Every structure is written in structure tokens, then in C-alpha cells.
Amino acid sequence: MNTHVSHSRVVVRYQETDQMGVAWHGNYIEWFEVARTDWLREQGMSYLSLEKSGMFLPVLRVECHYLQSCYYDDVLDIETRLLDYNGLRLVFSYEVRREGEHRLLAHGESEHVFSRPDLRPLRLKVNAPALHLLLLGESVTEESGH
Amino acid sequence: MNTHVSHSRVVVRYQETDQMGVAWHGNYIEWFEVARTDWLREQGMSYLSLEKSGMFLPVLRVECHYLQSCYYDDVLDIETRLLDYNGLRLVFSYEVRREGEHRLLAHGESEHVFSRPDLRPLRLKVNAPALHLLLLGESVTEESGH
Amino acid sequence: MNTHVSHSRVVVRYQETDQMGVAWHGNYIEWFEVARTDWLREQGMSYLSLEKSGMFLPVLRVECHYLQSCYYDDVLDIETRLLDYNGLRLVFSYEVRREGEHRLLAHGESEHVFSRPDLRPLRLKVNAPALHLLLLGESVTEESGH
Amino acid sequence: MNTHVSHSRVVVRYQETDQMGVAWHGNYIEWFEVARTDWLREQGMSYLSLEKSGMFLPVLRVECHYLQSCYYDDVLDIETRLLDYNGLRLVFSYEVRREGEHRLLAHGESEHVFSRPDLRPLRLKVNAPALHLLLLGESVTEESGH
Numbered sequence: 001m002n003t004h005v006s007h008s009r010v011v012v013r014y015q016e017t018d019q020m021g022v023a024w025h026g027n028y029i030e031w032f033e034v035a036r037t038d039w040l041r042e043q044g045m046s047y048l049s050l051e052k053s054g055m056f057l058p059v060l061r062v063e064c065h066y067l068q069s070c071y072y073d074d075v076l077d078i079e080t081r082l083l084d085y086n087g088l089r090l091v092f093s094y095e096v097r098r099e100g101e102h103r104l105l106a107h108g109e110s111e112h113v114f115s116r117p118d119l120r121p122l123r124l125k126v127n128a129p130a131l132h133l134l135l136l137g138e139s140v141t142e143e144s145g146h
Numbered sequence: 147m148n149t150h151v152s153h154s155r156v157v158v159r160y161q162e163t164d165q166m167g168v169a170w171h172g173n174y175i176e177w178f179e180v181a182r183t184d185w186l187r188e189q190g191m192s193y194l195s196l197e198k199s200g201m202f203l204p205v206l207r208v209e210c211h212y213l214q215s216c217y218y219d220d221v222l223d224i225e226t227r228l229l230d231y232n233g234l235r236l237v238f239s240y241e242v243r244r245e246g247e248h249r250l251l252a253h254g255e256s257e258h259v260f261s262r263p264d265l266r267p268l269r270l271k272v273n274a275p276a277l278h279l280l281l282l283g284e285s286v287t288e289e290s291g292h
Numbered sequence: 293m294n295t296h297v298s299h300s301r302v303v304v305r306y307q308e309t310d311q312m313g314v315a316w317h318g319n320y321i322e323w324f325e326v327a328r329t330d331w332l333r334e335q336g337m338s339y340l341s342l343e344k345s346g347m348f349l350p351v352l353r354v355e356c357h358y359l360q361s362c363y364y365d366d367v368l369d370i371e372t373r374l375l376d377y378n379g380l381r382l383v384f385s386y387e388v389r390r391e392g393e394h395r396l397l398a399h400g401e402s403e404h405v406f407s408r409p410d411l412r413p414l415r416l417k418v419n420a421p422a423l424h425l426l427l428l429g430e431s432v433t434e435e436s437g438h
Numbered sequence: 439m440n441t442h443v444s445h446s447r448v449v450v451r452y453q454e455t456d457q458m459g460v461a462w463h464g465n466y467i468e469w470f471e472v473a474r475t476d477w478l479r480e481q482g483m484s485y486l487s488l489e490k491s492g493m494f495l496p497v498l499r500v501e502c503h504y505l506q507s508c509y510y511d512d513v514l515d516i517e518t519r520l521l522d523y524n525g526l527r528l529v530f531s532y533e534v535r536r537e538g539e540h541r542l543l544a545h546g547e548s549e550h551v552f553s554r555p556d557l558r559p560l561r562l563k564v565n566a567p568a569l570h571l572l573l574l575g576e577s578v579t580e581e582s583g584h
Contacts, residue, residue, distance in 0.1 A: 011472075013468065013471065013472055014164060014165070014170075014471055014475065014485070015164065015170050015172060015468045015471060017164050017165035018160060018161065018163045018164065018165070019160070019163035019164070019165065019167045019168075019218060019343075020348060020350065021165045022165075022350075024160075024161050025321070025350075025351040025354060026161060026318055026321035026322050026325070026354075029317070029318035029321055030318050030451065030453045033318070033451065033452050033453060034449075034451055037452065037511070046511070047452070047511070048510060048511045051311075056312060058312065058314075058317075058358070058361075059317040059358055060357070060358055061355065061356070061357050061358065062317060062318075062355065062356055063353065063354065063355035063356075064353065064354055064355075065352070065353050066350070066351055066352055066353065069350075069411065072165055072486060073475070073484070073485070073486045119361065157326075159322065159325065159326055160325055160329065160339070161322045161325060165489075166494060166496065168496075171467070171496075171497040171500060172464055172467035172468050172471070172500075175463070175464035175467055176305065176307045176464050179305065179306050179307060179464070180303075180305055183306065183365070192365070193306070193365070194364060194365045197457075202458060204458065204460075204463075204504070204507075205463040205504055206503070206504055207501065207502065207503045207504065208463060208464075208501065208502055209499065209500065209501035209502075210499065210500055210501075211498070211499050212496070212497055212498055212499065215496075215557065218340060219329070219338070219339070219340045265507065306456060306457070306462075307456065307462050307464060309456045309457035310452060310453065310455045310456065310457070311452070311455035311456070311457065311459045311460075311510060313457045314457075316452075316453050318453060364457055
């Protein structure tokens with residue numbers, strides 16, 4: 001498995017607060033998406049380029065667990081990992097902390113499948129072997145040397 | 147000019163509040179869009195169908211004036227009119243009140259131009275004459291009788 | 293357990309679509325909140341009144357499973373149930389369908405705990421016994437007759 | 439008048455796109471808010487601290503003019519200026535460009551008034567003289583030296 005860990009910096013926007021005085025819980029789903037995009041980009045996969053090449057990454061499942069609130073103007077660190085990849089489905093995990101703090105504010109997961117524009121699943125091993133190896137964490141160069 | 151007036155009912159969602167305890171000001175822009183869709187639908191123009199037929203209605207300008215706050219769970223009435231149509235550009239006006247109240251909470255405008263999918267402007271008189279007459283407020287049936 | 297089932301009608305807004313041409317996945321979390329508010333209101337608990345009386349219902353966990361996409365202008369039916377209540381925590385379940393259709397588009401859950409304004413948990417049995425009985429599905433009148 | 443110019447960097451999020459394939463027009467209002475917060479912060483006014491000290495800055499009017507679309511993953515530069523301050527009302531102007539480009543994508547304004555928590559207007563000259571001078575662009579130190 002690709003063990004890359006990415007860190008995304010998100011500043012809580014005023015619009016993202018609610019009348020409870022905290023960041024509204026649904027925003028974390030949006031931040032996970034920002035973080036996932038960063039993880040992919042750091043691994044050489046611009047999601048923009050993926051879509052332009054006809055590959056989409058729709059969400060099959062998302063969940064978030066809320067431990068502590070966060071607030072307007074908080075600077076958040078979203079730590080993102082690839083938790084699972086079975087050749088078809090990917091699961092990402094996310095941990096939300098205030099920048100520079102150890103305490104976990106929230107954590108979550110999202111599950112995806114690479115798809116064609118019509119949202120039919122796409123087997124990466126066949127359709128995008130380099131990407132397949134990258135997600136498996138196997139060096140593309142070594143593999144292509146066989 | 148088409149003088150149709152539509153009334154859209156919007157209930158303020160919890161997500162739409164901010165930590166000032168009121169509905170966040172940017173949401174009115176979203177509500178205007180909901181209201182505009184209703185106005186068009188009531189005039190026989192489903193925006194969904196328009197897009198499927200290759201006609202888009204991008205926004206050139208939007209503005210909103212805020213007189214009074216509104217709050218979570220408020221039931222709002224958005225009153226929508228076509229303010230101007232010159233064969234190319236449309237201007238809609240919006241008035242926001244609490245349902246059953248006279249006091250104006252906010253009002254605004256949005257300006258649009260009918261466009262092709264690539265966002266180049268589209269002359270309705272030539273490309274969609276029935277729609278052109280409808281926006282002018284001239285009876286399509288009468289006109290087509292000539 | 294209170295077995296009430298509520299049905300909420302949500303029309304997908306243009307703002308809620310994304311460039312994949314479907315309703316963006318995070319919006320379901322917002323719709324769940326709308327649906328939960330309806331469930332509570334139909335059971336005589338206006339969330340607005342709850343907050344005014346110093347009781348909040350923060351989210352501990354939310355999840356959503358996506359089976360089929362939904363689209364701009366789709367009229368959705370969100371079916372909401374109380375799945376669990378143990379005197380402290382509540383779990384709601386949500387099922388999303390197009391109005392009048394049987395096919396499930398998405399389903400999810402959210403977990404909550406009644407809290408004071410400072411977000412410390414609140415024991416309903418002690419602090420709001422009528423509400424406690426209502427969530428248990430026991431008739432308040434009968435109970436108060438003992 | 440304070441002539442400070444701030445530059446805010448915003449990356450267009452996937453959630454912020456719509457099915458026209460562009461950033462949905464209402465998001466610019468949210469970005470203006472992010473940019474305004476940056477302008478204030480760079481002038482030593484954390485909006486967070488302002489609110490904690492009982493000063494709010496509600497929006498009286500907002501407008502945006504759209505010249506060119508922007509897209510998912512675009513890196514935007516929002517250039518913000520104080521356009522007017524008359525002792526009571528402030529007007530900010532915003533210009534949106536892609537980072538490193540000269541072409542203007544959109545521009546807008548927002549009008550505000552400093553308020554108490556109950557949203558009644560607050561005269562800065564009396565209630566926050568240092569802030570008043572700062573907005574006027576007069577050096578606080580010099581002034582306080584007299």
C-alpha cells in the first residue's frame with residue numbers, strides 16, 4: 001500500500017460557522033475533499049488531470065467522527081492517508097487537528113472507486129497500470145523494468 | 147416586458163446560520179437562484195430543460211442589500227420579477243420577506259445572458275423566438291398566428 | 293423506541309451540483325440536518341425552541357453511503373427514523389429517494405447527544421423527562437399518570 | 439483613507455464547482471469574506487478579536503460582477519482595498535484574478551457598518567478611536583502623541 005501521508009492546511013471561514021458558534025459539522029466533508037486532492041497531487045495525480053483524461057473518483061461512502069469543536073479562524077491540519085486499495089476501491093483516512101497541536105478534533109474516512117465519465121467502475125490495473133502501481137506503493141520504475 | 151411575479155418559499159437551514167446567530171449573507175445569492183428557477187418554471191421554462199437544449203443562463207452580476215437579519219427556521223418568501231430584458235440580457239429582481247410579513251428583509255438583483263454551452267451569448271430572437279416573446283411578455287400564440 | 297417516520301422534501305439546488313454533473317456528496321449531510329429538524333418538529337420538538345431553552349444537539353458522528361447519483365432539480369424524499377436512544381445518545385437514520393420512487397439513492401446515519409450550551413452532555417431523564425419519554429416512545433400522558 | 443492592499447490566495451474547491459463546469463457564482467461572496475478578513479488581519483484587526491471585544495461587522499450590501507469564469511483547482515488572487523470609510527460605514531473592493539495573471543475575472547464590493555452584538559451601529563470615533571484612525575489611514579502613534 002502507498003504509505004504517503006499528506007498534510008493540508010485549512011483556515012475555518014466565517015461562512016463555515018453556525019449559530020452554535022463552531023464550524024458546522026458538514027464542512028469537514030468539504031475539507032476532506034480538499035485534503036484528498038492534496039494527497040493525490042503530492043503523488044503526482046492532479047485530480048483535474050484525472051478528470052480531463054476521463055477518470056472520475058466518485059464517493060461511495062463518507063463518515064466523520066467529531067471529538068472536539070473547531071472555531072472561526074482556526075488553522076487546521078488535515079492528515080491524509082490511503083487506508084486501503086484493492087485494485088478497485090480506495091479508502092482514505094483523515095485526521096483533523098489544530099496546526100501544531102496533538103489533540104485530535106475529528107477523524108473520518110471516505111471510500112471511492114475510479115470511474116469512467118458515466119460513473120461505471122474502471123479497473124486501474126488494465127486502464128491505468130502506472131496509477132495502479134502507485135496506489136499499491138510499488139515503484140513504477142522497478143515494476144516496468146521486469 | 148413579462149410581468150410575472152413568482153413567490154418562492156425557503157426555510158432557513160441550520161447550516162445557513164453563522165456565529166453571529168443570523169443567516170449568513172451569502173446564502174441570499176443561493177436563494178435568489180432557487181427563486182429565479184421557480185420564476186422560469188412558472189413561465190414554462192424549466193432551467194433543466196434549457197440546459198439540456200444547450201442554453202445556459204450564466205450570471206453577469208449579482209447584488210444584495212441587507213435591511214434586516216433573518217434566522218434559523220425562518221420561513222422566507224422570495225418575490226421575483228423580470229426587471230429588464232433587451233433581447234440579450236435579463237435582469238431579475240428579488241425581495242425577501244418572512245412569509246406573511248410586509249417588512250422587507252433584503253432585496254437584490256441578478257443580471258444574466260442566455261449563452262451556448264461554451265458561454266458565448268445567444269440571441270434569443272433568432273435562436274429561441276418563442277422564449278424571446280415570452281420574456282417580452284408578448285403572447286406566443288398570438289404572435290405565431292400571424 | 294419512538295418509531296415515528298418523517299418524510300422531508302428537498303429539491304436539489306443548482307448550487308448543490310458539481311462539475312461531475314451530480315449533486316455534490318457533502319450536501320446529503322445538510323439534507324440530513326433538514327430532515328432531522330423535520331422529524332423533531334413533527335414530534336413536537338422545534339429545534340429552535342430546544343436551543344432557546346439551552347439544549348443543543350451536536351453531531352458526534354455522521355456517515356453516508358451513496359448508491360446512485362441525484363441531479364439538479366430532482367425532488368428528493370428523505371425518510372428519517374430514530375434508530376437508537378439510550379438515555380444519552382441518539383442515532384437517526386436517513387434514506388434518500390426520488391419522490392415517488394422505490395430505488396434507494398443514498399442512506400446514512402447521524403449520532404448526537406443532547407448538550408448544554410457549553411456542549412457538556414445533558415441527561416434528558418433528569419433535565420427534560422418529557423422529552424426523554426417521547427424519545428423512548430412512551431406516552432408522556434400515561435407515564436405522568438403514575 | 440487607509441490605502442492598504444491585501445492579496446488573498448484561494449484555491450477553487452471541487453465542492454465550489456457547479457454542473458456548468460465553473461466555480462458557482464455565489465462562492466465569490468465567500469471568497470470576498472476570506473479576503474476581507476485578511477485585509478483586516480494585516481492591519482492588525484483580527485476579526486475574531488473584534489467579535490470577542492463585542493464589535494461585529496455585518497454586511498449591508500454586496501455585489502459582484504463576473505467577467506470570466508474560473509475553474510476547479512484554479513489558484514486565485516483576491517486583491518482587496520478599503521474603498522470608503524465615513525466614520526460609520528466601510529466599503530471594501532475586491533478584484534479576482536488567477537495568480538500571476540493580469541486579466542480580471544471578477545470584481546465586487548461589500549458595504550459594512552461596525553455594530554454592537556445586537557447589530558446596532560457603533561461609532562468608531564467614540565468607541566474605538568484607534569481603529570477609527572487606522573481606517574482613516576492616520577498614524578495611530580502620531581495621533582496619540584499629541
